[in-house]
Structure formats: structure tokens, C-alpha cells
Amino acid sequence: MKQFVGSCFVVLGLSACGGSVPTTTPSLSNGAVPLVNPSFDLTPDGSLAGWEANEHSRGKSFSFTADASNMVSAPASARINRYGDEAWGLLRQTLPVKTVWIGKTARLSGSLKSEGADSFGAGLLLQTRTSGEDVLTYNHMSDRRLMGTQAWAKYSVEIKIPPQAFQFNLGIILEGGGTLWADDIQLEIID
Numbered sequence: 001m002k003q004f005v006g007s008c009f010v011v012l013g014l015s016a017c018g019g020s021v022p023t024t025t026p027s028l029s030n031g032a033v034p035l036v037n038p039s040f041d042l043t044p045d046g047s048l049a050g051w052e053a054n055e056h057s058r059g060k061s062f063s064f065t066a067d068a069s070n071m072v073s074a075p076a077s078a079r080i081n082r083y084g085d086e087a088w089g090l091l092r093q094t095l096p097v098k099t100v101w102i103g104k105t106a107r108l109s110g111s112l113k114s115e116g117a118d119s120f121g122a123g124l125l126l127q128t129r130t131s132g133e134d135v136l137t138y139n140h141m142s143d144r145r146l147m148g149t150q151a152w153a154k155y156s157v158e159i160k161i162p163p164q165a166f167q168f169n170l171g172i173i174l175e176g177g178g179t180l181w182a183d184d185i186q187l188e189i190i191d
């Protein structure tokens with residue numbers, strides 16, 4: 001099985017290499033950068049507002065839901081569950097990189113929990129990309145993914161922001177079978 005490294009996806013049967021995701025206006029200096037729906041409110045249509053669900057290849061293998069029975073903060077967490085046999089499911093959002101952040105470090109953190117995670121496991125995903133959506137720097141937490149069943153704990157990943165960085169692509173990934181929960185996702189700019 002090939003591990004996820006790319007930036008282009010088949011989104012629930014639709015061709016997608018990025019796509020439009022609601023974004024917020026980041027702050028100018030170091031500190032927390034606002035994300036859309038970082039605590040995973042469920043919208044009335046059943047979707048997780050601000051988050052885009054992606055799946056490998058043909059899709060139809062992962063569910064992406066808000067879970068009010070397993071959460072760190074109300075009203076819910078995000079839950080990714082694999083019911084099919086595709087390689088990975090990803091819940092993500094993008095936001096623009098400010099030029100004042102070039103050369104600094106971005107840190108993505110959040111609380112994660114897993115049940116029966118196998119293969120490459122579950123974790124956070126943080127990338128910088130060009131305007132053409134080519135990945136420049138990335139950290140997919142590949143060296144310490146959640147495997148098997150793990151209680152809620154806080155994790156973080158960091159990447160450098162290179163001169164060509166145009167946007168962040170960030171989220172949570174389940175790369176194998178099992179279930180991943182995530183809550184309270186935060187992005188910060190640090191020196």
C-alpha cells in the first residue's frame with residue numbers, strides 16, 4: 001500500500017485538486033490563526049462546516065461525521081471511520097499563507113483518539129503548498145501515528161513556511177482501517 005504524500009484527491013467521486021473551502025482572514029503576527037469550525041459543529045445538513053472530506057481513489061470507504069458522544073469540547077468531535085477498503089480518508093481545510101509568515105514555523109495541534117487503527121494509522125496533516133497546489137513542506141505525523149486503540153491525547157506537528165508558500169492544507173487523516181476522532185484543532189505561527 002502506498003502511503004499518502006500527495007496533494008490531489010478524488011473527492012467522493014468528483015475530480016478535485018484542492019477546491020474551494022471556506023477560509024478565514026489570518027492574523028498578521030505570531031500566534032493562533034483562526035480556523036473554520038475547529039471544534040466540529042455539525043450543520044443541519046449533516047456536514048461538518050468548513051471541512052472538506054477526501055478519500056483515496058474511488059472513495060465510498062470512509063464516513064465523516066460529528067460525534068457528540070466522544071468529544072473533548074462541546075458540541076462534538078470529528079469522527080472518521082473506514083467501512084470500505086480504500087487506503088485513506090482525510091478531513092481538511094485550506095487557508096492562505098501571509099507573506100509575513102515566510103521563514104517562520106507553523107504548528108498544527110489537536111486532540112486525537114483512535115479505535116482499531118491499523119496499516120499506517122491516524123494522525124494530523126499539515127502542508128504548505130504553492131498556488132498550483134504542489135506540496136512544498138509537510139508533516140503527516142508519520143513517525144508517531146496513532147495505532148490500535150488510544151485514549152484522547154493532544155498531538156502537534158510543525159513545518160517551516162518556505163518562500164513559495166501560498167496556502168496551508170491541514171487536517172486529520174485515517175490511513176487504514178478503524179476509527180479516528182479529533183477535536184479542538186489549532187494552527188499557530190511560531191518563530
Ligand SMILES: [Ca+2]
Binds near residue numbers: 073184
Ligand atoms: Ca468539539
